[in-house]
Amino acid sequence: MERKKNIFNLRLINALLFISLFLVQYNGVLNIKIFTATPMLTLALLVAICMFCSELRGALTGLVVGVFIDTVASTPQGFNAIIFCVLSLISVLITKYLFNNNILSALTLCALCSMFYFIIRWIFCLGFSLSFTENLTYIMGTVFPSVLYTCVFIIPFYYLEKFLYKRFFQ
Amino acid sequence: MRFFLRSRQFKIILAILCAVAVLTTGFAIIGHMSPQTNIASTISSPFVNLFTNVSGIVQDFFDNYNSGSKLSIENSELKSEINSLQQKIADYEEILEQNEFYKGYLGIKDNNPDFTFCDAVLISRDNNDVFGGFTINKGSLSDIQKYDPVITDAGIVGYITEVGLTSSKVTTILSPDLTLGALDNRTHDSGIINGTLSFAQNGFCRFSNLARSCTVAVGDYVITSGEGIFPEGLLIGSVNNIGIDENNNSIYAEIKPFADITELRSVMVITSFEGQGGIAVKGGK
Numbered sequence: 001m002e003r004k005k006n007i008f009n010l011r012l013i014n015a016l017l018f019i020s021l022f023l024v025q026y027n028g029v030l031n032i033k034i035f036t037a038t039p040m041l042t043l044a045l046l047v048a049i050c051m052f053c054s055e056l057r058g059a060l061t062g063l064v065v066g067v068f069i070d071t072v073a074s075t076p077q078g079f080n081a082i083i084f085c086v087l088s089l090i091s092v093l094i095t096k097y098l099f100n101n102n103i104l105s106a107l108t109l110c111a112l113c114s115m116f117y118f119i120i121r122w123i124f125c126l127g128f129s130l131s132f133t134e135n136l137t138y139i140m141g142t143v144f145p146s147v148l149y150t151c152v153f154i155i156p157f158y159y160l161e162k163f164l165y166k167r168f169f170q
Numbered sequence: 171m172r173f174f175l176r177s178r179q180f181k182i183i184l185a186i187l188c189a190v191a192v193l194t195t196g197f198a199i200i201g202h203m204s205p206q207t208n209i210a211s212t213i214s215s216p217f218v219n220l221f222t223n224v225s226g227i228v229q230d231f232f233d234n235y236n237s238g239s240k241l242s243i244e245n246s247e248l249k250s251e252i253n254s255l256q257q258k259i260a261d262y263e264e265i266l267e268q269n270e271f272y273k274g275y276l277g278i279k280d281n282n283p284d285f286t287f288c289d290a291v292l293i294s295r296d297n298n299d300v301f302g303g304f305t306i307n308k309g310s311l312s313d314i315q316k317y318d319p320v321i322t323d324a325g326i327v328g329y330i331t332e333v334g335l336t337s338s339k340v341t342t343i344l345s346p347d348l349t350l351g352a353l354d355n356r357t358h359d360s361g362i363i364n365g366t367l368s369f370a371q372n373g374f375c376r377f378s379n380l381a382r383s384c385t386v387a388v389g390d391y392v393i394t395s396g397e398g399i400f401p402e403g404l405l406i407g408s409v410n411n412i413g414i415d416e417n418n419n420s421i422y423a424e425i426k427p428f429a430d431i432t433e434l435r436s437v438m439v440i441t442s443f444e445g446q447g448g449i450a451v452k453g454g455k
Binding site for chain 2: 019022023025026027029030031032033036038040054055056059060063067068070071072073074075076077078081082085086089093097121126129130131134137138142146
């Protein structure tokens with residue numbers, strides 16, 4: 001009974017965190033850009049959560065978050081749902097079978113996931129409609145800074161998730 | 171890892187992914203949001219709308235504070251005298267703002283009686299989209315359809331690319347996905363407007379394919395020619411700079427759109443007009 005309550009509380013906190021980050025990232029007024037770098041706050045939180053959960057739960061969390069992002073993002077529909085689901089599953093698997101669960105792994109995983117996300121997004125949304133120079137400018141001037149900016153947020157999210165996991169399950 | 175790849179969990183995840191891919195592809199073909207996106211959109215749009223409004227009020231407050239610190243000192247001295255009038259002024263300003271908003275469109279409506287408008291408010295903006303794409307709070311329930319033009323009283327903003335029940339996504343004229351026929355209002359030189367990354371980063375779009383003999387000049391107004399999905403005669407922007415294209419074949423002009431794409435709060439969607447249904451001239455996709 002106690003365990004079920006803890007699971008519910010953890011999910012509720014994570015859901016509220018996702019909603020807050022979703023609103024901050026996709027509201028029409030506040031701008032979290034630094035020059036051309038725009039962070040994927042929800043992706044950073046998703047990676048942090050996936051480091052402490054099972055494969056199925058991670059994938060489903062990614063899918064749900066992706067579906068909500070699809071409602072507002074300027075990407076082909078279903079793009080975020082599928083990419084987030086795949087990325088969260090990969091994050092869980094890498095954490096379980098390849099990396100140790102520490103902050104360095106979290107940073108590496110976040111960098112890999114956000115790089116993968118931005119590159120796939122570039123291929124699907126821009127790659128074929130921009131010239132070679134513009135594509136290069138976009139990758140160097142927007143993708144890389146955005147990846148770095150996203151990685152900054154994994155640090156607080158990782159420690160927060162670690163704290164929550166310990167608080168509710170140990 | 172191998173054990174997981176053979177497990178039932180993995181098969182479930184794979185099945186869900188396939189289902190999502192099939193559903194979204196199917197609905198994308200007909201230009202509608204997929205059911206799961208529609209449900210998520212219906213759930214999230216009131217919250218996003220509310221948050222956008224609240225953050226707008228907060229930003230307005232700080233903008234006013236920063237730009238008018240001197241005025242605010244004078245204002246504070248006068249405030250005691252006008253306390254009783256404040257509420258009336260607030261009401262009056264709200265009505266005036268609404269009036270101004272609709273008055274701008276009245277001119278367009280007078281010139282084009284066949285236009286049917288649907289007003290909409292911007293509820294979210296994708297910060298990762300360098301071309302300023304955004305979502306509005308109206309969808310198919312308000313008769314909005316894919317390819318409907320989106321404008322402000324200043325000029326063209328873009329067009330509808332995805333329609334949900336209560337929200338729609340807008341692609342702006344800064345995007346390379348949108349190509350539209352345009353005319354120089356003074357010289358009637360024709361060309362096409364499209365977006366490029368370098369232009370979009372500075373808030374401009376490109377008026378290209380102009381003949382080398384054209385007489386387009388800086389400051390000229392550019393309007394829609396009526397080809398494609400936009401009605402004829404809508405203002406697009408003014409010529410900011412003129413150059414020769416990379417292949418030295420034609421001239422292009424840098425256009426500053428009249429509508430401030432990055433600062434939009436509310437827009438109008440033209441849901442019907444005479445001659446609607448022209449084929450969209452698409453660029454990238």
